[in-house]
Amino acid sequence: MLRPRLYRTTTFRLALLYAGLFSLSVVALFAIVYWIAATIDTRDRHRIIEADLEELVIVRRCALLPVLVEVVLARTLPSAGGGLYLLAGSNFEPIAGNVRVWPQNAEIDDPWMRFEFGRAEFGDLAPHWAEAKVITFHDGTSLLVGRSIQSQFQAAITTAFAASLLLIMILGAIVGVFMSRTVLRRIEAINDSADRIMQGEVKHRMPVRGSNDEFDRLAQNLNAMLEEIERLMGSIRAATNNIAHDLRSPLNRLRNRLEAMHRQMPEPARREEELEHAIGEVDELLQTFNALLSIADAEAGAGRGNLVPVDLEALAHDVADLYGASVEDHGLKFESTIRGPAIVIGNRQLLFQALGNLIDNAAKYGASGGLVSLELKPAANGAGVIASVGDRGPGIPEADRGRVLERFVRLDDSRSSPGNGLGLSLVAAIARLHHAVLSLEDNKPGLKVTLQFKAAAAAG
């Protein structure tokens, strides 16, 4: 058997998909947080720059240029607020400040400008982006006040999110592997069991853990299915054995008879008689075969599509008419109580055979009771029809009632009487085809076989 690779299992793929989706939402969250943080940061920066610039403008307005230079130099000390300053002459030549040259390739977003600069004095060799505002005084000098855009806060957010993203990915993969292995192990257990059953260990069953989870339910259902299959196989085996047994005897008799004729070549009159017996035996065999085929047909649900409304009342009258005479011929009294309406969805031919078989059986096995009765009436609750055939014979012990419905089963007392043991099996198969309930009851005394049909509308 092919064992699925871990990463090809559905569970693993699902886990990965979940991790992926989760990462995506984390990224979205990050984008939102970052955007909000950046907006707040920009606003703060602008406010600080503007306040700073305003102070310096006031200084310039109240004092001479050297005073401003002093103030700017004071603000560029490492202990100061970390702002960027550049005081330049009319030709943008630097006079004072921590920005060494006037920015050349600045992006202008009036009144703001953004530029790249190196801040070697901060120990930061990589270029940074900075934002600044510029004011030009009437003597031609310009003052640039700005701040670095890169804030510590944003850097922290970026790091945090990157780390959590990585963590989610790793966790997702681990959980995926773990879940896949758990699920896989249980599926493997079921697969192993299926393998063993296929290898011939038909008694083996799927493992049930007792946790009543979906795997347990699956295993229980599979086990129930296996039980049913085993039961059906058992009944097929029993039927096959019975068929073999019940057909072998007449075939053997036939063979003996033909062999004897072949050896002795009896005179014509005797030969006629022997041949007639032989044909009679073949006919009996054919009848058995036909009965078996009828049962198989009915059991396979043949013609289920062709079930039509059947008037059971008229049919029961026909059955009574045809079979009543032969019951009386057996020296028994025949009684029929037929009360309609009794429309069922069914197959007229099969229903007739079923009732006929029941009456036949009643006359055969209930002969001692002197009475066979056929009754048809609407069910007590109004939904459906009840047909029953009763006799006053010895009946069937409760323990044997289920068994007699099986093919070829004949109770020991009846072994000597003619019949192939298929009559009730056919009735049972026809009942199943019609979704009718077949029950054997005590007729006190005798046997009463009842067929309970559903109402025509419900049975459809």
Add this chain to the structure above:
Amino acid sequence: MDAIEPVQIVSKFGAAGTAPAAAKEFAHSMRVLVIEDDAQTAAYMVKGLTESGHTVDHANNGRDGLFHATSGDYDVMVIDRMLPGLDGLAVIQAARAANVSTPILILSALSQVDERVAGLKAGADDYLTKPFAFSELLARLEVLTRRKAPMSVETRLAVGDLEMDLLSRSVKRAGKAIDLQPREFRLLEYLMRHAGQVVTRTMLLEGVWDYHFDPQTNVIDVHISRLRQKIDKEFPTPLLHTMRGAGYCLRAET
């Protein structure tokens, strides 16, 4: 073929060796087309039918069969349900489409009730399940060819001194009224309509009770013996004869 009677075949099963002379007037020679692919079954039918005085053509596949069916002039056709080349039902449908109205009997190993209905729907007139007794086949073919004659509206049937008035629904034998139950009346009517022919138990179950299956038990025999009590018992010559291994025949002995 003058000496050969349809009922003679029952002698194979040990019945009377010579056919009653009275049956002769009903005997007729049929031209039969047999379309059957199983060589042994076909040979069995051809032999039996020929011995019974009928002319038989045989085709062993659907195509040839259809050719014969549409070009030849037959009284009745026996067609196997499952044939190589062209399926039996298709042959029947094609023949019917070509305005061939010859009665057709389907022979089939399929016994399901549905199969029977499908066969009759396709245009066949009767259906016989394999394996079959030759007497059953012959009896059914006889009835089918007789059915072909336009059914005149009869009001009176008579066999020997037995008379049936279909209007007043009364039966008399030798002028003496016989009281029959409705079902007995229908049984006798069926037998009288097929007087001189062998009717089998399954034919009676179909014709009188309208159910199609092999009764397997003696249910039909009981009804026949009751009828026989009424029409034959008090009279010197019996009319209702049992053909062993085949069925029954109502005929006047002369």
